[in-house]
Amino acid sequence: MPENTQAQIHIIAGARPNFMKVAPLFHALKDESWCRPVLVHTGQHYDVNMSDAFFKDLQLPEPDHHLEVRSGTHAEQTGRVMMAYEKICFEHRPDWVIVVGDINSTLACALVGAKLGIPVAHLEAGLRSGDLTMPEEINRIVTDSIAQLLWTPSPDGDEHLKAVGVPDSRIVRVGNIMLDAYEMLREKIEGAATYEKLGLEPGNYGVVTLHRPSNVDDAEKLTILVDRLASAAERCDLVFAAHPRTRQKLNDFNLMKRLSKTPGIHLVEPMGYVDFMGLVRKAKLIITDSGGIQEETTYLNIPCVTVRDNTERPVTVTDGTNRLTSPADVEAAVDKIIGGDWPKAKKIDMWDGKTAARVVASLKAHI
Ligand code: UD1
Numbered sequence: 001m002p003e004n005t006q007a008q009i010h011i012i013a014g015a016r017p018n019f020m021k022v023a024p025l026f027h028a029l030k031d032e033s034w035c036r037p038v039l040v041h042t043g044q045h046y047d048v049n050m051s052d053a054f055f056k057d058l059q060l061p062e063p064d065h066h067l068e069v070r071s072g073t074h075a076e077q078t079g080r081v082m083m084a085y086e087k088i089c090f091e092h093r094p095d096w097v098i099v100v101g102d103i104n105s106t107l108a109c110a111l112v113g114a115k116l117g118i119p120v121a122h123l124e125a126g127l128r129s130g131d132l133t134m135p136e137e138i139n140r141i142v143t144d145s146i147a148q149l150l151w152t153p154s155p156d157g158d159e160h161l162k163a164v165g166v167p168d169s170r171i172v173r174v175g176n177i178m179l180d181a182y183e184m185l186r187e188k189i190e191g192a193a194t195y196e197k198l199g200l201e202p203g204n205y206g207v208v209t210l211h212r213p214s215n216v217d218d219a220e221k222l223t224i225l226v227d228r229l230a231s232a233a234e235r236c237d238l239v240f241a242a243h244p245r246t247r248q249k250l251n252d253f254n255l256m257k258r259l260s261k262t263p264g265i266h267l268v269e270p271m272g273y274v275d276f277m278g279l280v281r282k283a284k285l286i287i288t289d290s291g292g293i294q295e296e297t298t299y300l301n302i303p304c305v306t307v308r309d310n311t312e313r314p315v316t317v318t319d320g321t322n323r324l325t326s327p328a329d330v331e332a333a334v335d336k337i338i339g340g341d342w343p344k345a346k347k348i349d350m351w352d353g354k355t356a357a358r359v360v361a362s363l364k365a366h367i
Helices: 016-030 048-057 074-091 104-115 135-146 155-163 178-184 186-192 219-232 244-252 256-261 273-280 292-300 327-338 355-366
Strands: 007-013 035-041 096-100 120-123 149-152 171-173 205-209 237-241 265-268 285-288 304-306 322-324
Touching (some): 016 035, 016 096, 096 104, 104 120, 104 135, 120 355, 219 256, 219 327, 256 265, 304 327
Parallel strands (some): 007 096, 096 120, 120 149, 205 237, 237 265, 285 304
16 A cells, blocks of 8 residues: 555553553554554653664564654643644644553543544553552543543453443443563564672562552652562562662662662562563562553563552452552561462463453444
């Protein structure tokens, strides 16, 4: 099909958790003759190890458009993405906009598309934590209410959308796209042996990632977390891949020195996708407040302690290896895992590495 008759599909990527969702979809769409995927990077994440490393690992090309919005308050960041993305749409109006996940860039680009009358599709639609203090929950609700096509990862997603009156015709269950990225790079991940570089034995260490404002912006909570991690590290080495926000807060609250001097704690920079998953797949346990890692650990059947009061991914608790824990109970959870007292994961429908193909089929049917 000649290029000028191809549907132009904007795929929006903004921050770290978007990149592994965007990559399988981009690769699947670029092989289709009826469309041209156009990669738009908002620049919400901009550090080499928060962005460039992921583009490289996931074999993504340079973005067609880079908005370079960087950090700011929620209003600043959302507003800057909207202004910059609207300009792109005026100059290169796409036929569809695809947004993924729940970050500020997801919301901002969905708003721009919807207001310009460009159809918007949301990949990872319908997830709800029920917690409106989470900026991501607001982003999810608004994005889902203005997107025309809602691709859900699990039945709870469909149910949340139906409960607010979204017609069945707009909801398509496609499964979990993150796991497509894992399958796409499985060989490289299995060859990564990141634990060796850190001097650790496979199956004998934990991995920690914490970045939610609710955990790291509160000095009291972060102090409790550092305390519990330090005690748990006496029994299980812990690799703490600290997000820039967390590093900043550890410094602000004078906790950095203590953490970095604790035996058994390996404080490292955030890693690229392949190295990180290479570390996770051989871990004994994970302690996190991330969304995606709750899913990856269930897929890999690795115990996951999620330091949150709620989750928008309940299937990882009902059918998976994920358990919600308060900061004070982290050490006890680690002990349970070491004692072998932790649930095993069941196979979850459509978490199979074939989600991108289902998304492509759904999009084609709607164009
Ligand atoms: C964002 C997303 C969150 C996602 C997380 C993954 C929203 C509302 N939040 O939160 O859903 O789970 O990304 O990482 O969209 N910073 C850097 N370098 C970077 C990026 C950020 O130094 O490349 C610093 C910023 O200056 C800021 C802090 O990290 O001080 C937080 O960044 P921000 O993008 O605002 O939010 P996240 O906490 O990363």
